[in-house]
Amino acid sequence: MSTAAITSPTRGATARSEPPTVGRKRLVKGNEALALGAVAGGADCFFGYPITPQNEIPEILSGLMPKLGRVFLQAESEVASINMVYGAAAAGHRAVTSSSSPGISLMLEGLSYIAGARLPCVIINVQRGGPGLGNIAPSQGDYFQACKGGGHGDYHSIVLAPWNVQESFEFTKTAFDLADRYRMPVFILSDAVLGSMLEPAVVPDEFPPVERPDKDSWAACGRGRRLHKNVVNSLFLRPEDLAAHNDTLQATYAAARREIRFDSRFLEDAETVIVAFGVAARVAYTAVTMLRREGVKVGLLRPVTLYPFPTEPLVAASSTAKRFLVFELNAGQMVEDVRLAVNGRRPVSFYGRMGGIVPPPEELADHIVAMATGEDGGAS
Amino acid sequence: MSEVPSTAAACECDLECVFERPDAMNDKPMHYCPGCTHGIIHRLVGEMIDEFGLIERTVGVCPVGCSVFAFEYFNCDFIEASHGRAAAVATAVKRCDPKRFVFTYQGDGDLAAIGLAETVHAAARGERICVFFVNNGIYGMTGGQMAPTSLIGQKTTTSPDGRSLDISGPPIGVCEMLASLPSVAFLARVPISSPKNINVARKYMRLAVRAQLENKGYSLVEFLGTCPVQWGMSPINAMKYVDDTVTGVFPPHVFIDRVSPAKNVPTPVEAAT
Numbered sequence: 001m002s003t004a005a006i007t008s009p010t011r012g013a014t015a016r017s018e019p020p021t022v023g024r025k026r027l028v029k030g031n032e033a034l035a036l037g038a039v040a041g042g043a044d045c046f047f048g049y050p051i052t053p054q055n056e057i058p059e060i061l062s063g064l065m066p067k068l069g070r071v072f073l074q075a076e077s078e079v080a081s082i083n084m085v086y087g088a089a090a091a092g093h094r095a096v097t098s099s100s101s102p103g104i105s106l107m108l109e110g111l112s113y114i115a116g117a118r119l120p121c122v123i124i125n126v127q128r129g130g131p132g133l134g135n136i137a138p139s140q141g142d143y144f145q146a147c148k149g150g151g152h153g154d155y156h157s158i159v160l161a162p163w164n165v166q167e168s169f170e171f172t173k174t175a176f177d178l179a180d181r182y183r184m185p186v187f188i189l190s191d192a193v194l195g196s197m198l199e200p201a202v203v204p205d206e207f208p209p210v211e212r213p214d215k216d217s218w219a220a221c222g223r224g225r226r227l228h229k230n231v232v233n234s235l236f237l238r239p240e241d242l243a244a245h246n247d248t249l250q251a252t253y254a255a256a257r258r259e260i261r262f263d264s265r266f267l268e269d270a271e272t273v274i275v276a277f278g279v280a281a282r283v284a285y286t287a288v289t290m291l292r293r294e295g296v297k298v299g300l301l302r303p304v305t306l307y308p309f310p311t312e313p314l315v316a317a318s319s320t321a322k323r324f325l326v327f328e329l330n331a332g333q334m335v336e337d338v339r340l341a342v343n344g345r346r347p348v349s350f351y352g353r354m355g356g357i358v359p360p361p362e363e364l365a366d367h368i369v370a371m372a373t374g375e376d377g378g379a380s
Numbered sequence: 381m382s383e384v385p386s387t388a389a390a391c392e393c394d395l396e397c398v399f400e401r402p403d404a405m406n407d408k409p410m411h412y413c414p415g416c417t418h419g420i421i422h423r424l425v426g427e428m429i430d431e432f433g434l435i436e437r438t439v440g441v442c443p444v445g446c447s448v449f450a451f452e453y454f455n456c457d458f459i460e461a462s463h464g465r466a467a468a469v470a471t472a473v474k475r476c477d478p479k480r481f482v483f484t485y486q487g488d489g490d491l492a493a494i495g496l497a498e499t500v501h502a503a504a505r506g507e508r509i510c511v512f513f514v515n516n517g518i519y520g521m522t523g524g525q526m527a528p529t530s531l532i533g534q535k536t537t538t539s540p541d542g543r544s545l546d547i548s549g550p551p552i553g554v555c556e557m558l559a560s561l562p563s564v565a566f567l568a569r570v571p572i573s574s575p576k577n578i579n580v581a582r583k584y585m586r587l588a589v590r591a592q593l594e595n596k597g598y599s600l601v602e603f604l605g606t607c608p609v610q611w612g613m614s615p616i617n618a619m620k621y622v623d624d625t626v627t628g629v630f631p632p633h634v635f636i637d638r639v640s641p642a643k644n645v646p647t648p649v650e651a652a653t
Contacts, residue, residue, distance in 0.1 A: 045475065087461075091439060221480075224436050231460070
């Protein structure tokens with residue numbers, strides 16, 4: 001079954017929709033789309049350190065960014081990369097880095113400082129298998145890391161999960177606006193399949209400057225004619241001050257719920273709802289379309305923002321569906337958020353593969369049928 | 381953001397003012413312990429910002445350690461870095477807008493232990509930043525633990541019998557290590573132990589600032605400072621200890637000077653640009 005059909009724009013109750021990308025349709029690699037998305041989104045600078053399977057991103061940007069008068073710098077480590085992002089963002093610039101799972105782990109201390117100092121930035125994670133050195137095959141094992149903060153303290157990043165090359169471009173481009181709007185980090189959660197695949201996508205050939213908000217009220221960019229100094233900091237020694245600062249952060253995360261996006265297919269009469277994100281959702285969509293042809297009432301709900309999490313559509317679906325199946329390329333991470341949303345109204349089961357294995361849609365379809373049959377005597 | 385007091389309060393008498401606070405600094409009481417040299421070195425940084433007229437384009441980067449609150453005492457923009465990463469933060473601030481004057485202010489735990497990789501690579505790349513490195517051979521703020529720069533035999537809370545060569549090796553000479561890097565434009569070490577040496581420090585800092593303003597490369601000035609409280613000494617004895625003992629292990633010296641006119645040879649950074 002071909003997956004090339006899944007290039008239609010995201011459907012569902014998206015909170016915000018961007019104008020269609022102007023450019024030329026051609027074969028684009030996922031990592032290239034992420035790199036071009038950063039450039040189109042107005043990244044002033046990129047700092048990164050090599051790690052597979054995301055190396056095309058720094059390779060492309062090392063040529064493109066200087067040509068556009070922007071900054072590219074290969075850092076000595078992921079630790080340095082994220083602190084360069086911190087510095088650039090603190091000085092008011094649009095900053096981006098990219099890495100893969102182990103490298104993102106190294107960045108988490110810096111990310112906590114970025115969140116604590118209320119700085120906007122974009123972080124691309126082309127996930128690979130873990131834990132430890134793991135392997136360079138596709139995985140979704142970093143859901144917790146991306147969505148639950150990851151580093152120390154109470155903080156979150158907005159997390160966008162593309163499922164094709166076109167979305168890889170568009171989400172990365174949009175991420176810079178989201179980051180600036182809420183002054184918080186935004187993750188693009190890709191993986192080794194999405195990053196390495198070639199498929200048709202519309203990407204621009206030119207990258208004009210983009211509008212961005214004025215940051216002179218808080219950025220440490222040099223005082224200039226400003227009468228007050230700006231200090232970028234996450235240190236609040238008095239408990240009352242740190243509590244108030246945390247209240248501000250939490251209010252920001254609550255406000256960011258306006259940005260919730262999801263995609264739904266065949267939900268209207270679905271008795272079984274598959275919940276999956278990223279590349280797993282592509283496998284699931286193929287399985288769903290196969291089963292629909294056989295008359296099985298199955299649908300797909302695809303969270304696009306993994307944080308903030310699309311709780312409401314799951315609540316709505318739990319009044320019509322009989323059961324949920326969460327499918328992920330990990331040991332079961334998003335399933336916890338799905339269970340919180342469904343809150344016991346319907347059974348939520350989990351199917352996952354680890355180690356970099358992406359099962360064929362037939363395997364998932366068989367599992368869906370077996371689950372539905374075993375549960376209610378084949379009524380579905 | 382915080383309000384910047386206009387300038388130093390004008391004297392309301394007829395006497396000529398011969399010494400006042402630099403415009404780059406404010407009159408907040410410092411939190412440093414009695415006899416600590418951070419106050420002196422802060423003042424020297426303020427003097428440099430005034431002397432070169434840099435206040436409007438300066439971004440300072442402060443460390444984690446005793447000088448974590450350095451931003452409180454200056455009137456320029458500041459970024460608080462995580463422990464050891466000031467050089468990486470400063471790198472990005474400078475690269476994104478080379479018109480800025482960017483300096484870091486770091487202690488020896490911050491720069492020579494946890495932040496050594498960032499320090500070496502910023503120097504190796506010839507980042508046009510000034511690093512003001514205060515070496516007092518101990519972790520002051522966390523309670524007097526052994527630093528990478530603690531002397532052999534020095535008693536600290538984590539080397540109660542004195543630093544052992546067998547266990548911890550000899551102290552790290554940051555200047556000696558960085559001196560091998562071609563993109564370093566100015567590198568010097570000076571004790572902050574007497575008015576004479578403070579004047580020497582001023583001279584070095586001017587050259588360090590010029591290294592950046594004249595696009596010659598990376599610069600670092602290492603100040604041999606005191607920590608009377610964690611050393612268990614009176615302020616005066618601490619100064620004496622710097623002169624009599626610390627300078628024996630960390631010799632004061634200009635390691636690299638590619639800024640002074642007498643040495644009018646293009647630096648590798650200049651040659652490449």
